[in-house]
Amino acid sequence: MSFHSLAFLVFFVVVLAAYWSLPMRAQNLLLFAASYVFYGWVHPWFPVLLFATTFIDYWAALGMARAPERRRAWLWLSIVTNFGLLGFYKYFNFFADNVVAAAASVGWSLPEVVVRVALPVGISFYTFQSMSYTIDVYRGHAPARTRFVDMAAFVSFFPHLVAGPIMRATNLLPQFEQERRFSAAAARDATVLMMWGFFKKLVIADNVGVIANKVFALKDPEFFVLWAGVFAFAIQIYADFSAYTDLARGVAKWFGFDLIKNFERPYLATGPADFWRRWNISLSTWFRDYVYIPLGGSREGRGREVGNIMITFLVSGLWHGASWNYLLWGAYHGGLLVVSRLATAVWSPSPATRRWLRPLQVMGMFALTCVGWLIFRETELSQLVRDVQVSPGASTPLGASAGVYLFLLAGLYSVPLWIQDLWVELGGPDLAAAIDEPDAPTSKGRVIAQAGLCGAMMTAILTLRSQTALDFIYFAF
Amino acid sequence: MIGATARGSVLSLVAVLAGILILPTALRAVNRLLLDDTVKPSYLPTVETPRPREPFDDEAAAALREAQPEFVVIGDSMAGTRIDPRHLSRTSGRSVAGLFVAGTPVAYWYLEFKNFVAQNHLTRVRGVIFFFRDDQLTVRRQVATPMFDRVARDEEPELDALLAADRLGTFSGVHRAARALYQFDRTRQWLEPRLNHAPAALAGSDGQPEALLSAINAEIFPLEKLRHYEAADLPQADAASLDFYSQLDGSVLPEIVRLAQRSNIRLAFIRVQRRPMADGPPPQSDELTRYLEELKAYLTERGAYYHDDWGDPATPLSTYADGDHIVPAAKVPYTERFLEKHARIFQ
Numbered sequence: 010m011s012f013h014s015l016a017f018l019v020f021f022v023v024v025l026a027a028y029w030s031l032p033m034r035a036q037n038l039l040l041f042a043a044s045y046v047f048y049g050w051v052h053p054w055f056p057v058l059l060f061a062t063t064f065i066d067y068w069a070a071l072g073m074a075r076a077p078e079r080r081r082a083w084l085w086l087s088i089v090t091n092f093g094l095l096g097f098y099k100y101f102n103f104f105a106d107n108v109v110a111a112a113a114s115v116g117w118s119l120p121e122v123v124v125r126v127a128l129p130v131g132i133s134f135y136t137f138q139s140m141s142y143t144i145d146v147y148r149g150h151a152p153a154r155t156r157f158v159d160m161a162a163f164v165s166f167f168p169h170l171v172a173g174p175i176m177r178a179t180n181l182l183p184q185f186e187q188e189r190r191f192s193a194a195a196a197r198d199a200t201v202l203m204m205w206g207f208f209k210k211l212v213i214a215d216n217v218g219v220i221a222n223k224v225f226a227l228k229d230p231e232f233f234v235l236w237a238g239v240f241a242f243a244i245q246i247y248a249d250f251s252a253y254t255d256l257a258r259g260v261a262k263w264f265g266f267d268l269i270k271n272f273e274r275p276y277l278a279t280g281p282a283d284f285w286r287r288w289n290i291s292l293s294t295w296f297r298d299y300v301y302i303p304l305g306g307s308r309e310g311r312g313r314e315v316g317n318i319m320i321t322f323l324v325s326g327l328w329h330g331a332s333w334n335y336l337l338w339g340a341y342h343g344g345l346l347v348v349s350r351l352a353t354a355v356w357s358p359s360p361a362t363r364r365w366l367r368p369l370q371v372m373g374m375f376a377l378t379c380v381g382w383l384i385f386r387e388t389e390l391s392q393l394v395r396d397v398q399v400s401p402g403a404s405t406p407l408g409a410s411a412g413v414y415l416f417l418l419a420g421l422y423s424v425p426l427w428i429q430d431l432w433v434e435l436g437g438p439d440l441a442a443a444i445d446e447p448d449a450p451t452s453k454g455r456v457i458a459q460a461g462l463c464g465a466m467m468t469a470i471l472t473l474r475s476q477t478a479l480d481f482i483y484f485a486f
Numbered sequence: 487m488i489g490a491t492a493r494g495s496v497l498s499l500v501a502v503l504a505g506i507l508i509l510p511t512a513l514r515a516v517n518r519l520l521l522d523d524t525v526k527p528s529y530l531p532t533v534e535t536p537r538p539r540e541p542f543d544d545e546a547a548a549a550l551r552e553a554q555p556e557f558v559v560i561g562d563s564m565a566g567t568r569i570d571p572r573h574l575s576r577t578s579g580r581s582v583a584g585l586f587v588a589g590t591p592v593a594y595w596y597l598e599f600k601n602f603v604a605q606n607h608l609t610r611v612r613g614v615i616f617f618f619r620d621d622q623l624t625v626r627r628q629v630a631t632p633m634f635d636r637v638a639r640d641e642e643p644e645l646d647a648l649l650a651a652d653r654l655g656t657f658s659g660v661h662r663a664a665r666a667l668y669q670f671d672r673t674r675q676w677l678e679p680r681l682n683h684a685p686a687a688l689a690g691s692d693g694q695p696e697a698l699l700s701a702i703n704a705e706i707f708p709l710e711k712l713r714h715y716e717a718a719d720l721p722q723a724d725a726a727s728l729d730f731y732s733q734l735d736g737s738v739l740p741e742i743v744r745l746a747q748r749s750n751i752r753l754a755f756i757r758v759q760r761r762p763m764a765d766g767p768p769p770q771s772d773e774l775t776r777y778l779e780e781l782k783a784y785l786t787e788r789g790a791y792y793h794d795d796w797g798d799p800a801t802p803l804s805t806y807a808d809g810d811h812i813v814p815a816a817k818v819p820y821t822e823r824f825l826e827k828h829a830r831i832f833q
Contacts, residue, residue: 193492193499200503226713227706228713407702407706410702411689411706414690456502459505460505460509462505463505464509467509467510468510471513471668472670473677
């Protein structure tokens, strides 16, 4: 069930109406049931896996609380089970293919083993979220929960179940354990955020996604066409993923929950470290807290730090999918971060220099990010090698015009996104942050502006939404 | 008792929801200013608001009436690269006409069958042969576009009912009401071309956006420049669309069968082989195999002829061009083999 379907609207209204008429414990039970219906809508057996993950982590955390001396064993049970399920569904075929190929390269012939199962949508997201609970209990950062329904509602909470943001147990679970009250002001701001999410998905992401898909369907795109396609994909993935987050946060807010912001204007980042503070924040911080820091972080010398960064980014790349290009993408971003750290250690510009350098840094980082998106989007390695070798000098005049046209078209659709990001970066109000302060006094002017903006976005959605409906990109991960 | 602040918050929420629902009605006024209000309702009124349509292709219909073929072959470019109607006429001794339009869905073929064949006073026509891929006959993602104009009459109630149920699903009434209230389809008619042409006017050196867009379509994105799996035109069917009986009711296939029975026209269906592997036929899932068995049973029970080209050793990979198309040199040999294998269709 996708957020932008009438089926979801009906589901949302029905669940919401029932939810606010129930006491807190019953609300959690309702959310648990509704989330399983939402997830089962995709495929009837997907909830079975979700339940298995939830139950094992609930049981493992209770085991840690009851037998602290064996808590390491319980943690391993959780990790092995979670990674076992994730590995089987997401990585088995990739692993088997590569073992067969590696064996073939040394003359051994192994039988091909292919497991034909659908990848459960959102498995990477809820597995990481559920594991954060057992790790936090193991570390003593969170108590083990005895109420299974609260835990199950936390893991399966439908607004962010299939594409994040990945919430920590220490943040979201307590929200399930306290009374929630309906706030019309919060609902109003959540509605504005949801409209912005719908607009970004249906008008921006889906329209520029069509451009990217066309370009990446070509065997030998010319230089300007290729990079216009990469630019379109850069816009698509940001608009698409941040739209999902906005919708998730908006829907959750209607139920009285706060989900974290997952994006902070990433294309205005001034460098690799800044980019990862702004892009998919919930995943970056997950890897920072549960992989990079446990590996030693930057505490054990420069060499170890470089190794830890590279390991973290390689794992992060692999998290996105079982394919070499994602691993390469992780290595590329890890490499960028290492180079930038080394450069920062050698040269630190003065505040005055920093000020005039900033626009150049932003443009430079955006260009580097686009190179990364080429690696991310191009799943055929041979094609990727060909793409990075294509020269602008070999372009035909029509190829150059086509590239400029596609670039301008993608740019035109993305204008609202750039305006909003620049506006906020320069200190203006942030549509995505408004729901965090619903109790702030509301002026009539603000309400009129919100109503006008929502009406304008709805008008744009009705008239400009892409004729080609594309799935949310991160559903694939 | 609701306090003043809470009441203010509720009112502000209502104001935002009202903005969402009311502001788009301004599109009606804009449309009135920019569009001709005298256009007739579409032939698919439940899925389209009134728009100027391209004319029905009377010439094509008249040409068929003049030719009075005994057999008509219908399909998209897959059929077009395989069958040479003239050669088939010569070798079979029967008059055969071909209706091949690239990129057309089965709903388009249905309209061709209805308006060019069954209801076009073709007094000698005995059979119609459809060429299709995999689940194409029951694909429910029908797209009604101006492409249909050349084969659609002023009213197409059967197709309209099917498309409405298919495209809009359970909530087709809500979609219809929204379309009627906001008229956003009409706005798209003038807005979309402007939006596409503005960057083209800037990108082209001669300021002729139409020419640049045509050149881009013809020379940058032609079929032969696409990767093989993209050039296949149609993606492989997913498991959900391979549940034959769940797809059948919303598809035009029963309507094609009914029309043929009413018109006393024999039907034949040929499933073309998709691009094979270097060492054999293309892979086929269990779901697709089951789907095809059910399709075959459905058609043959209703008196239609059915054949599946899958695994045909005479069309190896070397005879394929891009995607599922075969090379021009293989067209006549394929046509001859087709007659040889399926001579009973023409008896």
